[in-house]
Amino acid sequence: MSTLPTELRARSVGPWPMNTYALVCPDTRQSVLIDPGADPDTLQEMLAETVPAAILITHTHPDHVGALDEMRTRLNIPVMAYPGPHFENMVLSADRWLNHGDRVKVGEHSLKVYHTPGHIGDIICFGIEGDNRIVVGDTIFEGGPGKTWSAEDFQTTLKTLRDIILVWPDDTVCYPGHGPAFRLGDRRADIEAFLTKDHREFFGDATWEM
Numbered sequence: 649m650s651t652l653p654t655e656l657r658a659r660s661v662g663p664w665p666m667n668t669y670a671l672v673c674p675d676t677r678q679s680v681l682i683d684p685g686a687d688p689d690t691l692q693e694m695l696a697e698t699v700p701a702a703i704l705i706t707h708t709h710p711d712h713v714g715a716l717d718e719m720r721t722r723l724n725i726p727v728m729a730y731p732g733p734h735f736e737n738m739v740l741s742a743d744r745w746l747n748h749g750d751r752v753k754v755g756e757h758s759l760k761v762y763h764t765p766g767h768i769g770d771i772i773c774f775g776i777e778g779d780n781r782i783v784v785g786d787t788i789f790e791g792g793p794g795k796t797w798s799a800e801d802f803q804t805t806l807k808t809l810r811d812i813i814l815v816w817p818d819d820t821v822c823y824p825g826h827g828p829a830f831r832l833g834d835r836r837a838d839i840e841a842f843l844t845k846d847h848r849e850f851f852g853d854a855t856w857e858m
């Protein structure tokens with residue numbers, strides 16, 4: 649087992665900036681690309697001096713998979729994602745389906761998969777094992793949870809916050825699909841307060857303060 653931390657590279661791509669991440673094992677130089685949203689040349693640049701091993705998808709919203717086909721063709725490596733349901737019944741052909749609790753190897757390191765539905769049914773987070781960093785996609789942002797499109801989905805988000813997100817330790821650093829990374833402990837009190845309120849039939853863009 650390696651003692652060096654994995655290298656996490658981030659780039660903002662696309663018209664309303666979406667964070668693409670690349671995780672690199674420092675020992676083997678193996679890498680995975682997370683969320684090929686847009687700008688294939690930028691994505692390829694991110695993987696410089698690494699050996700790309702897989703493309704991982706946090707969820708199937710178009711801003712997160714816009715350059716998937718192109719990157720799959722360029723890199724010719726396996727695509728891994730949650731089995732579904734996918735955005736507007738899009739046909740996603742993954743080489744490996746990932747479920748809650750699964751692990752993805754990146755050289756000497758590994759990622760743990762968390763299924764965190766609400767924003768969309770197929771959303772997953774990738775936690776670096778033995779490390780405090782988790783790539784959370786649009787599950788949560790610094791200012792609130794990912795947008796929902798029905799009251800039922802919003803209730804699912806509340807359950808995800810309670811059962812999965814708040815279980816992570818305070819020193820967890822969340823790397824979201826949009827905006828800056830943040831330390832979970834700095835937002836814990838806000839999230840707990842948010843969960844104690846009666847949101848009735850709410851859905852849409854939520855903030856921790858509402």
Ligand SMILES: [Zn+2]
Nearest residue numbers: 707709767786
């Ligand atoms: Zn999304």
